[in-house]
Amino acid sequence: MKNIGQVALGVITGIGGFLEIGTMATSAEAGAAFRYSLIWSVVLGTICLIFLIEMSGRHAAISKHSLAGAVRERFGFPFVVVPRAAELIVNLLLLGAEIGGVCFAIKLLTGVPIQLIAIPIGIIIWILIWLGTLDGIEYGTAALGMLAIAFVVAAVKYHPPLHELARGFAPAMPHHDAAHYWFLVISIIGANVSPYMLYFYSSGGIEDEWDEKSLGTNRLTAILGMGFGAATAITVIICSAHVFEPLGIRIDHYEQVAFVLVPAFGKWGVPLFAIILGVCCFGAATEVSLASAYSLAQSLGWNWAEDDKPQREARFALTYTVMLFFGGVIMATGIDPLKLTMLTMGLTAVVLPLAIIPFIIIMNDEKYMHEHTNGPIGNTVVVFTIVLTAIVALVTIPLEIMGGS
Amino acid sequence: MKLINDVLDKQLIDRDCRKCGRVDGIVIELREDEPPRVAAIECGFAVCARRVSERWERFAVVAGKRLGVRKSPRYRIAWEKVLDTGLDIDVDIDSEDAPPLAWEKWIREHIFAKVPF
């Protein structure tokens, strides 16, 4: 029974956790600008993510050691400083964007301006983490995230032309706006394969005390969870392609994206979109702030555990408190949520190689993984992901200059 | 025993199984005509910073003094207190009042004490 519960958790986390501000923005923009031709980048990003998530879970189950801790132990402190600092900066911006998503959802429903509610939202998330436990947060936000099924229903209602949809799954060169096309490919990969997911999943595995018996469940969870999540992201592309692309509407603000469900659900379209966006961003915000606290605490050897009372791991708790406060402050400055989201996706793509390179070493270290080290397939995918993300990182900067975003 | 691979940067666990930092440094005593002796392990921001560059170390020491939570930015644990060097390093200290957790106590008393719930 425990394993079925775990798979269910994985699937729920996949859908709830997968669809956050980054995926929503990039999928909506991709659908509006290029119809279905960017679906392949979602699939590519998800395949890499499935392997990396499975490895993170396996590492947690076998070595009982955290990812961030293992990287520090294998590579030493000087190697860890730059990647960890870069990740924390990107996580802070991402947290700002997620809080922005929640504030925008509330603004859609109530009209209250974003700057006013940014810091209160940060405080509410902080209270939830302070009082709640990891399972509570994961199940709660992810279960609500299931509302994202509305996008699947809408996509079916819009009944996209299947042959064109199928063609979208194969990588293709752009017919127009090459800079914008490739920047969206990068942002989609950045949105799907974000380092915080790996740390959150690995730390969750340790807190839930996974062991060798959980390996099968871990693989199933990774495939089903991330797979369902990717399917939801693809339905956002389909809906956006159906509603916006024929009219030549390009996504510049979330106000436009909010319209995507109206043709399918009438006057429930905007409220439903607001609830889905708000809930998914709320869940993602808790995950990003916790993942940052996990990776910092594990790198420096502090006591860490979300299930413990915060007083017992003061520095871990202080980290997510500070992150949430500054996340709220970023949003309170009135910066446009969509611009911040796209900037963060670009930066995530640049930081990605730093987070993935250590995988090739720690996943093949018998001292930690005993006989469960990576097989040739696993290593091939990791090396491919490193090369892919390295190219993506190098290309992001010039692309950005050519006004890709 | 491989000092770098098995000890450096490993997680420190105190007497009642609480995590209390990582092995940031290892002190070795050189002696005439005798093999160098492993004297102690060190942890603290200054020790970590020193491994990056001297300038970082000076910055860490100054910051430590100004914030004034720990008495000294380096905390040394005698090698004899190291009980086991498996995946983690078990040390025979009660970290609750020892400097490694000085920050934890400071935050608990000064910041979290004010939280009503």
Place this chain on the structure above:
Amino acid sequence: MEIRAELLLGRQVVDVNGKHVGHIEELIAEERGGETVIVEFHAGRGAMAERMSAHGVAMIFLGIFGARRRGSQKPYRINWRDLDLSDPQHPRTTKPVDELAR
């Protein structure tokens, strides 16, 4: 006199004639008479270089990580008597490099 192992790590070692030996990779310690003492220093291409090198990655790719290093790649095993650490920034061996054990 005290030195720090973490600062010794990665330092370049030259032999008595100034010829490059390698970078300090590991310090081997043993229990002797109730004390833990360093018996040997390993100086090779450097732990990081080894892992990141084409050879390192190739080994990983085949899934047999670091099991066997080819002869020429093996680090020098320098006995504690043969290493002059008076200046920890620049460790020197008291023997020419070709007399060092591999």
Place this chain on the structure above:
Amino acid sequence: MRGAVLLLITLALFLACSKQPDAGKQLRTAQSWHATIDLVSDALHRGKVTAKYAKQVAEVAQEELAKEGGDDHESHVAIEAARALRAETEKRR
């Protein structure tokens, strides 16, 4: 070490101030917002969206079009449409 930090800073600067509105882009933006305004006002009249939402869209459209500063025919039509939608939503509330 210093290099890495410098890289991060310059990168952030690049990403922040990277857009230069050129003519083609301005025209497309004006057309995009014009189409958005038409879409939303049509839905407003068919009761598919609330006046509150339509007002937010109109405000953002006006802001964006003003920022673009296009003075070709297409931009003027779009600005006019946005103003009309906004007036419409304020009347309904």
